[in-house]
Amino acid sequence: MFTKDGGPQPADFADVRATNLAVVLRHLRINAPCSRANIAAATGLNKATVSSLVTDLIGRRLVREVGMSEKSIGRPAMMLVLDGSPYAAIGLEVNADYLTAVALDLAGERLLSWRRSFAGASSAPGPAIASLAALAKRAIAKMVREERRVLGLTVAVPGLVDPDGVIELAPNLGWHQVDLRKSLLSALQEPAFPLLVENDANLAVLAEQRFGGQGSANLVYLAGGAGIGAGIIADGRLLQGNRNFAGEFGHLPIDPAGPLCGCGRHGCVESLAGLGALIRRALPEATVSPSEFGPQVDEIHRLAKAGDARVLDALAATGRHLGHGLSMLTNLINPEFVALGGYFTVLAPWLIPDASRELVTRSVAGAGGGTRIIASALDSSAAAAGGATHVLDAIDAGALPTP
Numbered sequence: 001m002f003t004k005d006g007g008p009q010p011a012d013f014a015d016v017r018a019t020n021l022a023v024v025l026r027h028l029r030i031n032a033p034c035s036r037a038n039i040a041a042a043t044g045l046n047k048a049t050v051s052s053l054v055t056d057l058i059g060r061r062l063v064r065e066v067g068m069s070e071k072s073i074g075r076p077a078m079m080l081v082l083d084g085s086p087y088a089a090i091g092l093e094v095n096a097d098y099l100t101a102v103a104l105d106l107a108g109e110r111l112l113s114w115r116r117s118f119a120g121a122s123s124a125p126g127p128a129i130a131s132l133a134a135l136a137k138r139a140i141a142k143m144v145r146e147e148r149r150v151l152g153l154t155v156a157v158p159g160l161v162d163p164d165g166v167i168e169l170a171p172n173l174g175w176h177q178v179d180l181r182k183s184l185l186s187a188l189q190e191p192a193f194p195l196l197v198e199n200d201a202n203l204a205v206l207a208e209q210r211f212g213g214q215g216s217a218n219l220v221y222l223a224g225g226a227g228i229g230a231g232i233i234a235d236g237r238l239l240q241g242n243r244n245f246a247g248e249f250g251h252l253p254i255d256p257a258g259p260l261c262g263c264g265r266h267g268c269v270e271s272l273a274g275l276g277a278l279i280r281r282a283l284p285e286a287t288v289s290p291s292e293f294g295p296q297v298d299e300i301h302r303l304a305k306a307g308d309a310r311v312l313d314a315l316a317a318t319g320r321h322l323g324h325g326l327s328m329l330t331n332l333i334n335p336e337f338v339a340l341g342g343y344f345t346v347l348a349p350w351l352i353p354d355a356s357r358e359l360v361t362r363s364v365a366g367a368g369g370g371t372r373i374i375a376s377a378l379d380s381s382a383a384a385a386g387g388a389t390h391v392l393d394a395i396d397a398g399a400l401p402t403p
């Protein structure tokens, strides 16, 4: 659902100008502070065009002047940086056991980061949407109090989200055919900014790419929780598929005789390598609560550090199942990195060795096609941060706020 916010097609001239504005903005994001002459030299745009574009960006309060450079040679030049202080991008996430909200300014700095426990797995869609809408209203109100304009809000959901923002299926929330976008638009009284709904891993991978320091054009983010969604950036683009249902890594079948999966089939990757399976292996006495993984993951982490043999075996087995699934991804799309996110991040040191061995053994390309499994650089707010990142990506792509 990344094409939903477009209005009427602009005329060619306006289109070229929007593209050039975005080029200048992206250049400043990476290279600021720089002068108009620096931008012209680096982008190939002529100086008069750059001057006009910068005037426009200053008018939109996306860029500001910060004073003259102190050059030892030549005339000093007025330096420019990203501004964006009057703006905010908001991301929300609903999951089986928590809700999160993140707001970023235009430069990607965090303006807020909230997390609250939430019994998503046992809530009907109605109350869940009401909780989500209340969180959205609080985040919007905080931004408005800080005199920021909200540029967009994107909601992350662990499930299949169609291009209209309808949740076709979210097994770990027990949702089926929930028109989340429409419900939220109505709860927020039809806001003036774009409100989108997207799969959680598809959003998290955008944040991993922007903030994880990998900057790769071939990257996978695995959202490790009750399920295991994958956000896939292949050849520089988010892989969405025909109806936006790509990336259901957790439901790759790897063992027909395996345990029953939340989707009703047997032996899917997440039935063998999801958090429920890991907890049953590592802490057989524990009751697996679908709405409270945190304490059990902390316990597994503590026992792994202490060298507990059963927990180490459980993590190794989980790693092998993950590696098996990842060998299929490597054979199909050959990513450079796979980032273990969600609850997997803290357990990554114990999952990666066996996952990597299995990946190499099962990949047709030598050395696993060069795919490296790493711990995600993001915390548990990854999908919400990804929601906000998605708004920033739209700005970078030329959907600039009007002055």
Ligand SMILES: [Zn+2]
Binding pocket: 250, 251, 261, 262, 263, 264, 265, 268
């Ligand atoms: Zn399944």
